[in-house]
Amino acid sequence: MRIDLLTLFPEMCETVMAESIIGRARRKGAVQVCCHQIRNYAFDKHQRVDDSPFGGGMGMLMMAEPIALCMDDLIAHLGYKPYTIYLSPQGKTLTQKRVQELSKMDGLVLLCGHYEGIDERVLEAYVDEEISIGDYVVTGGELPALILADAVCRMLPGVLADDECFQLESHYHSLLEYPQYTRPAVWRGREVPQVLLSGHHENVNKWRREQSLLVTARKRPELLASAELTEQDRLFLSQHGFEVPNK
Template sequence: MRIDLITLFPEMCERVLSESIIGRGRKKGALQVCCHQLRDYAHDKHQRVDDTVFGGGKGMLLIAEPIAACFDDLTETLGKKPHIVYMSPQGRPMNQTVIRELSQYENLCILCGHYEGVDERVLEAYVDEEVSLGDFVMTGGEIPALCLTDAVGRMQPGVLAAQECFEEESHYDGLLEYPQYSRPQVWRGHSVPDILMTGHHANIKKWRHQQSVLRTAQKRPDLLQKRSLSKEDWEFLEQQNLVEQSQN
């Protein structure tokens, strides 16, 4: 997969995406990430990419032509148009379902807005969808774009050690992840659950699933409204006196 970021701060993005798991994935060729300086596509000597807003109002707006020129250049380089995402508080909220969908594209381009946003005409002409990190406003789209790149990038084959590394995590299957423990077996008087020391894989798998259901019911009962639980799951929650809470 190739991900292209269009930004006013490519050095900032490169620094983050060159570290840790994503950085290692890039180095071994499991993921390609390219950061483009929007100012390189400006048509004046001052590399200006913003202007005042028609109709009045405070702040500046990213103008259409440099963004369109960057999109056109990228499309020519790739030989086809990538799936273009604009990071915006008006977009659909980022969650694991969105991440799974976006991870299926061969080429993904992420536009980072700034100032008061982006000229609406270039969004209408090029952008396939808008995605939001949450119901709040940030100074720019770089941090949301980095979050999206990290979440999508780690799902690409070869970036993580094994597919199970993300398939068993919170939100992947609609449930929160079960609690996990490491050495020592007893830490400050608190012991690892006995079942994890038995080596009985089937029982451990069942316990982990039940803990995921329990943790979701306790912390995010709203998620259970979107996921079908088995009869055994509901019986387990009833034993924990959590059925009524989970159904509300």
């Protein structure tokens, strides 16, 4: 997969995407990430990309043409228009399910807004979807874009050591992850659950499933409505005082 970030801060994005798991994945060719400076497509010597909004109001808006020229250049280079996402508090909230869906695409363009936003006309012309990372506002679209890019990249083949790494994580199956422990077995008087020291894999897996159910029921009970639960799961939750809504 190729991910292109259109931004006023490509160095910031490149720094984050060059580190840790994603950085290693890029270096071995499991994913391609390219950061584009929108200012390079500005018209004047000051590389100005913003102007005051028609009708008045606070702040400045990013102008349509520099973004459009950046998009046109990318489309000409690729030979096609990739699926384009604008990171916006007005978009649908990002979920793991949507991350999985996006990871199946050949390429993504992530458009990072700034100031008070972007001229609506360029959104109408190029953007396929708006996505939010939550019901709050940050200073620019770079951090949300990096979160989305990271989440998508780690779902790709060859990025993590084993697909099981993400298949057992929180939200993958609409359940939160079970508690985990490492050495020492006793820390400040707190012991690791004995089942994890038993070496009995079937019992360990059963415990992990049950703990995942309990953690989800306590912390994010609304997720149970979309989880794939067996009758045994439902009985277990009922025995622990949790009601599971029917689909």
